[in-house]
Amino acid sequence: MTRHQKRLGTARAALALFTALGSLAGAALVGAAPAGAAQRGIQIAPGVRYEEFDIAALKGPAHAHVLTVDLRNPRVRLDLLHPGAVAARATVSRQATAQGAVAGVNGDFFNISETQHPGVQATGASVGPAIARGRALKAAVPNGQRFGPALPPGTSTEDVFGVGTDRRARLDGLSLDGSIRTPAGRLPLRGLNQYALPVGSIGAFTSKWGSASRVRATCGTDADRAAPCSTDTYEVTVRGGRVVSTADTPGSGPIAPDTTVLVGREAGAQQLRKFFAGERSEMGVPPAGDRGRVKVKYRLVASASRVPYRFALGGYPVLDDGRPLPGLDARTSAVRTAVGIADRGRRVVLLALDGAPEYRTGLTIAEVASALRELGSVDAFSLDGGGSSTLVAREPGAATVSVRNHPTDGGRERAVPNGIGVFSKR
Template sequence: MSRRTIAGGLAIAAALTLTTLPATAEQQAVRFPTAKFPLGTRAAPAKTLTAVTQGIDLYDVKAGTSTDGYTVTVLLPNGKDAGSLTAAETAAAAVEAAGEAASVQEVVRPGVADAPSQTMYMVRVGLWSLKDKKKAEEKAKELKDADLKVKVDYLGDDGLDTTGPWNAKVVMIDAKTFRGSYAASVGASVAKRETVSSMAKARKAVVGLNGGFFNIHTAVELRGEPVGASVVGGKLLSEAVPGRSAVVLKGRSARITEIETIVVVTSQDGQQIAANGVNRAAATDELVLYTEEYGAKTPTGGTDAVLDANGKVVDLRASGATVPAGARVLHGNGLAADWINQHAWENWTVKVDTKVIDLRAKQPIALTPDVNVIAGSVGLVRNGKVKITAKRDGHDSMNMILRRHPRTLLGTTKNGSLILATIDGRKPGQTIGANFVEAAQFMRWLGAVNAINLDGGGSTAMVVSGKVVNKPSDGRERAIGDALLVLPQ
């Protein structure tokens, strides 16, 4: 990694190199690595081991030291902190017109498996130590008074050269000695958000970890809905984002793959239609399947066909009501409502065929009661090599790939053991989090041959024996959409 500026005296890192760490015999089993920490100066980390229960160990891992400080970032004409060279030079000229010196900084977002590298430019003013944040804030105020849009930036968040520090929690679950099982939970309902602690307590879980992303762009009362595949106890509760990474849990086994879901509805008269979604708000002309786990009313302005356990249409109603216990509801509006009114008459039988496809194995997953699926956000490691699939998984921005955030990570080892990890961040001087490249390197270092990134940021939370063991960046545990649970049996 190097540091380079185009103009001015501020030196910031401008490139990041992808590396693949070699596997060792020790990394092929579930044991804490003896190799030096893979990030920063690569010194030996400090670690504390807590034996949780048979086959489960918790490690508190600390590495690196704080040397980063603060700068003031000038927002470009597009309102973002990075853009084209022309936009950066325009913003720098505005700073200089206000009587301040500005540096134009080239920043290279590294290429990943499915997206090439990207060069962008930022404008920075000044450089202050960690203890002098107040001075950076004072400079930012002066620039704002000159009608410039700016923000105070901690350089450790940039995702470029750093010495840390990092504070991580790692749970290693040994496939040979663990006698419990894995499960997923959406809490009391799909629609409602809950904390990991709440979901873990309800199932008496030994370990709980926040799961995938949830939909923050829908109505407030529906924001617990997972973005991506969710299977709980063999029941599909949320459709997949096609091809997105996920972890499939069955009993005490876990495997990482990519998932596709297909829901086909067949009327008694032989007519078929594909359902567009499961347990989420419906768009125009969409057919959405709702299960009793949804925990909210179906959308208004359409038609509902209420199905009993055998697929019999027991009620054809105006939409906007709850899902009866033991039933499912097919909701449609527009063209989908027309299909229901034509092919889902009361007392007719309507078959709902649900398939969850493992795209690596190229075959359906049998949805038995011991099967659970949690969607990841980005693939990090595949078959022992760093392979970051940010674009395929919808996260190929500068902010997501390069900048550091708190991370929740999941990996599997060669012998089938499970590694769960959190890296806290957004705490200058204490812990800086990780970008995707660093997260992948960290999981390889721990011994994962396959690994994915789950939801992170303020959602990152690990619960062990009823206690939140990491330090969520919001200052408290956030309510989320779903969680992975490690059960004692």
């Protein structure tokens, strides 16, 4: 088990937003904001505060927008923002408004482009695992299929930030445990609503996937995202526990709530053919001589916590028990989004940098870890950045959220697959 998967240590540092705290790895919070960079704090809702301030960094000042969430307050909670399907995208403000969140930030890295695979469309699905309202939405793609900057040593696409049913935030890893039970035997399940399946595996797609093509799941390899799409694939559609159709290539379109589509590649495709060859139906009626029921089972298993997760999403850890992870990039500056954990998981710090031209150099990942440590975080987790970095929050008395930072895409929000939503009971 890696260090970042251990239980949370005790948070000892106090939150200090508007005080010069000294430099840690080149980043320091400073009290004087440059002209045009307002410095203020607003109570968004009970237990939720928004503030903005400057950070002196390696390549010039960065401007941070921060939400501090007190999970000890019974009126506030965190959950996953998402557009209703894994393979779909929407702006953070749209997701937050649709779900009634009072604030939020963008989330995981995602399948944003497919220039290496002509004719294959990007799915928009996120890289890592995702849990919303206690239910698993998806599992992680192989490390080599990840979009985003290089992972720090010892981390993987299975790493998550989440909040358990005990209302404590923590960092963890979530792996898929699944199987396909058939009358002829049991098959391993190694994918759940993922845009990329491991080589030689079988993955399940449910109604939570959406309508995007499932072809992308059979492209690339575990080590090379740009590798060609597999030519050995097979798809089986199971409805109500019965096989209703098979196909030699993955399909597309919405999946009904009582239906699971199994997609196999290489050895996985060969297993599906062996078990289900000749199983056909017309008009959705199971064929005569069907060999019995098929049951697909899966769950996401935590590496460290025994407490079930209320919500979780992917990214990668940058701070563990008060120490930056070894090998963090200290040279490449960019606009970033990240989340910190303090006070034994009872306080969460959501940070998004401003993408306005005067601040666009941003922070290095090492500086992000240092800044969150200065804000009292003991553990911290990097989320998608660049044009995706967005922080939204309601103005006092407003019914919907507004964007507080300046996204780098000309000030326009980028559509993203998920985010961290802050919810409050009035």
